[in-house]
Amino acid sequence: MKSTLFVEHYxxxxxxxxMVDAAKAIWTGAGNKVKDIRSLDLYAKPEENRIYxxxxxxxxxxxxx
Numbered sequence: 001m002k003s004t005l006f007v008e009h010y011x012x013x014x015x016x017x018x019m020v021d022a023a024k025a026i027w028t029g030a031g032n033k034v035k036d037i038r039s040l041d042l043y044a045k046p047e048e049n050r051i052y053x054x055x056x057x058x059x060x061x062x063x064x065x
Contacts, residue, residue: 004016004017007019007044007046007065008046009046009047009065010046012046012049012065014044014051014065016042019042019044019051019053020040020042022051022063023040023042023051023053023055023061023063024037026053026061026063027055027059027061030059032059036056037055037056038056039054039055039056039057040053040054040055041053041054044065045065046065048065049064049065050062050063050064050065051063051064051065
């Protein structure tokens with residue numbers, strides 16, 4: 001089964017793939033390797049215009065919605 005999650009808020013839209021790709025880019029930009037990701041938790045907070053994430057239960061960051 002193929003599925004896509006879209007989050008929409010005040011004319012902005014982002015899907016789950018874009019959120020995962022952005023989190024991976026931040027992770028690798030910090031000197032890490034994608035193959036080292038064991039878990040990725042995403043938290044969309046449209047009211048703050050932010051997507052927060054946690055990788056492997058310890059690396060946290062965020063990016064603009």
